[in-house]
Amino acid sequence: QPSTRHCALSTMADEAGETEPLVAETPAEETPAEETPAETPEEPVAAPVAAEEAAPAEEAAPAKDEKEAPKTELKSFVGEGDSCHFPDWIFSIAWISSIIIVIYLAWDYGFPSLENLESLMANYVDEEEIDELETATKVLYIPLYCIGIVSAGSIVWIIIMLLCGKLLMWSFLIAIIGGSGYAAVALYLGGSPTGSYLAMPFAIICVFMCMYAYMISARIAFASVTLNIATHVILEYFSLLFMALIMIAVTAVYLIVWFVGLIGLYIYLTYECDDDECSGATNTLIIYFIMLLFFFWTAEVLKNIVVVTTVGVVALWWTGQGTMLAVPMSFCRATTWNLGAICFGSLLIAIVTTCVAIIGFLETQAKKSGNKIAEYALMCLGCLMKCLEECIKYMTAYAFCFVGIYGHSFMKAGYEVLVCIATDLPLLITNDGLVGTVVMMGQLIMAAGSAYTANYLFEYKDWADGLEAATSEDDAQSNLVLMGASIGWGVSGILFGLITAGNKAALILWKEKPEYLKESHPAFYEELDYIWTVSMGRVKAEAAAASDGEKADEPAAAEEGKEEA
Numbered sequence: 001q002p003s004t005r006h007c008a009l010s011t012m013a014d015e016a017g018e019t020e021p022l023v024a025e026t027p028a029e030e031t032p033a034e035e036t037p038a039e040t041p042e043e044p045v046a047a048p049v050a051a052e053e054a055a056p057a058e059e060a061a062p063a064k065d066e067k068e069a070p071k072t073e074l075k076s077f078v079g080e081g082d083s084c085h086f087p088d089w090i091f092s093i094a095w096i097s098s099i100i101i102v103i104y105l106a107w108d109y110g111f112p113s114l115e116n117l118e119s120l121m122a123n124y125v126d127e128e129e130i131d132e133l134e135t136a137t138k139v140l141y142i143p144l145y146c147i148g149i150v151s152a153g154s155i156v157w158i159i160i161m162l163l164c165g166k167l168l169m170w171s172f173l174i175a176i177i178g179g180s181g182y183a184a185v186a187l188y189l190g191g192s193p194t195g196s197y198l199a200m201p202f203a204i205i206c207v208f209m210c211m212y213a214y215m216i217s218a219r220i221a222f223a224s225v226t227l228n229i230a231t232h233v234i235l236e237y238f239s240l241l242f243m244a245l246i247m248i249a250v251t252a253v254y255l256i257v258w259f260v261g262l263i264g265l266y267i268y269l270t271y272e273c274d275d276d277e278c279s280g281a282t283n284t285l286i287i288y289f290i291m292l293l294f295f296f297w298t299a300e301v302l303k304n305i306v307v308v309t310t311v312g313v314v315a316l317w318w319t320g321q322g323t324m325l326a327v328p329m330s331f332c333r334a335t336t337w338n339l340g341a342i343c344f345g346s347l348l349i350a351i352v353t354t355c356v357a358i359i360g361f362l363e364t365q366a367k368k369s370g371n372k373i374a375e376y377a378l379m380c381l382g383c384l385m386k387c388l389e390e391c392i393k394y395m396t397a398y399a400f401c402f403v404g405i406y407g408h409s410f411m412k413a414g415y416e417v418l419v420c421i422a423t424d425l426p427l428l429i430t431n432d433g434l435v436g437t438v439v440m441m442g443q444l445i446m447a448a449g450s451a452y453t454a455n456y457l458f459e460y461k462d463w464a465d466g467l468e469a470a471t472s473e474d475d476a477q478s479n480l481v482l483m484g485a486s487i488g489w490g491v492s493g494i495l496f497g498l499i500t501a502g503n504k505a506a507l508i509l510w511k512e513k514p515e516y517l518k519e520s521h522p523a524f525y526e527e528l529d530y531i532w533t534v535s536m537g538r539v540k541a542e543a544a545a546a547s548d549g550e551k552a553d554e555p556a557a558a559e560e561g562k563e564e565a
Helices: 002-016 021-025 043-067 080-084 089-115 117-121 127-188 195-215 217-236 239-272 281-318 326-335 339-369 372-406 410-460 465-470 473-512 514-520 522-535 541-564
Strands: none
Touching: 089 239, 089 281, 089 339, 127 195, 127 217, 127 239, 127 410, 127 473, 195 217, 217 281, 217 410, 217 473, 217 522, 239 281, 239 326, 239 473, 281 326, 281 339, 281 372, 281 473, 281 514, 326 339, 326 372, 339 372, 339 410, 372 410, 372 473, 410 473, 473 514, 514 522
């Protein structure tokens, strides 16, 4: 009887998927009354255990299968557009040609002219002043110290943005609200006859900023998370900062070569060229316009290579592919496959920037000549061109994000930017404005710190004695302080540009590829998803991305149906 019962229970256990010995050895349906007295002490304990474990085991089996179900692997999308190989390659060839032209001018005209520079300057300055200018070269130590101080300070500010990004955004708004409110109350209670009238604008600003802060409170939380992601990636891949500093050094070297070439070209056109075309004002303006365009173009290309590299690293981190080779891989993509698109977008910015510079020069000449009509006309034209420049810079910044993420050509990336602007412009502007405010605060601090460094070195070092002797003490000090502030603003702007690019990339990736963040970094995903769905009241990011994908697939499916019909 025990052997028969054991076989029957084994068969039942096999059918139920049960493999535990306790269930197989003990019956679940038999009662203690049917057993012999010798078996009675064991069965009242074993039978309930089997009865309690058998049913849950059958119910838990599907859950176990669900847990052990393999996760669907997400296809990598980073650089998927690189399969067409070197989009916009013609612009990369044109940019390389411009560098070759500048090097040729510096080699053939610039360096030979520098050898005769002393004899040319002898016609205008005496030998003692030339010696003073040579002594003034020690002043170059000051900008080097300023660059070092700004670089270290920028890293500290990036860490502060990582830890206190949301607090900095709120502190800026609270400062405006508190300042405008205090000014309104102080003017109203000041007793001045015009105090009540002057208090009204400040009161309106205070009320408006309170309403604005209430309306964007959820977006401040969202922007703080995207800023946190950007700073986290930059600090994790610290070599991005070194790459940006190297690009600054490369830009400085190119500036020196370009300046030498420009001096050689100027000396040739002014003193050595006997052709009538050299003396024509129009031809001379065109030549200088092209030279200025070459400089702005190369400066923009070098800066945007850093931007595209940063975006590529953020995309790799987003998909969980961020290894120690993420920065070299992204840099190689930016300087090969994506170089044409970078040169295309940088050329658009360089053309407008050059036009703004030329218009400013012509406005200055018109002002000196006393032609008010030309001065005001050029002023209006310069204002319009400046607005156009800012619009192009804003759109190309997002276009370079699409280039760095997907490897698109610049035209394809520009189309994607227009789609983003048409569908969600308020989110883009608000997010960029909040993060840009924190970045601007850092730039102002770095500019002030660099100006103070330059002033301190001027007072306590003898490096600027030659410059002081060549000009005057007040002029030398003011020029060095201004130079220090410019260095602080420019260098920190390039380093903080990594944060800005990373923030834009995080926003685009969240709108289009949120499921990758869920798999790679679930903590960031849960925080963003909660803010996006609960605080901001948006459609769930994954559902929105899926619906966009279905809409994109509908035309293709319709065409396939027509072809089959």
